[in-house]
Amino acid sequence: MFETALQREVEALTQQLLASAGAYFRQDPGQVVVKFDLTGKAAGMALFPHRATPVIRYNALLLTENRVDFLKRTVPHEVAHIVARRLFGRRIKPHGPEWRQVMQLFGAEASRCHNYDVSRSTRRRLQRFAYRCDCRNHELSSIRHNRVLQGQTYLCVNCKQPLVQSCE
Ligand SMILES: [Zn+2]
Ligand SMILES: [Zn+2]
Known part of the structure; x- marks a missing residue:
């Protein structure tokens, strides 16, 4: 699928954060597949398919509408899921101390919730x-x-x- 310049920026930031976490923790952070096929209310989603490369799905519409916050908050949020899982295993809580530790490394606010208007991404007329x-x-x-x-x-x-x- 055709990627916009903004999507390429998100992809690059994703790989950059992943690499910086690997360097910091002195451990191979592994690979991640980046997609922009998420719709609905969620801005991003980290998936761990069995015996396959982890995937981050980003919401292309919410990215376009919330460019700055998306780069500042959603991208580190999802990458931190990938890193925490890789480093600390599958038994950790999704937004527990391991994930927050990675968010701290990224200098990102460890909040679970975004503040994006989801009216267009959910096809509602009102915000x-x-x-x-x-x-x-x-x-x-x-x-x-x-x-x-x-x-x-x-x-x-x-x-x-x-x-x-x-x-x-
Ligand atoms: Zn999360
Ligand atoms: Zn209830």
Whole structure:
């Protein structure tokens, strides 16, 4: 598939972060396959197929719409998953101390959640933000999302747990 200049930049940054982690930890970080085929609310996703090269899938639309934050946050976030898994094994928690350690090395904020508007990537007309509780996914309007940023809590009517922003 044809790659844009921005996608080539993301690909290069991915490989660069991977190499710098390998140098820092003095261990071969392995290879990663980069794709731009992710759609929906997630900005990126790290996959570990059995006996195959790990894959990072990036969301091409969210990349175009959030260029700066994507390079600063989503790319290191996903590469840190690859590195942490390679170095510390499959039993670690996805966003646990090993992953945070790699994020620290990358100088990236170790947050699970992005703040991107997912309205176009989910084909909604209104701006929506991805949230979740203990039982399912939710979408909040920008009004409610802004209230959450100001400290308001919304509870899931089903499981009664607070809604937190979704991740990746
Ligand atoms: Zn719930
Ligand atoms: Zn993650």
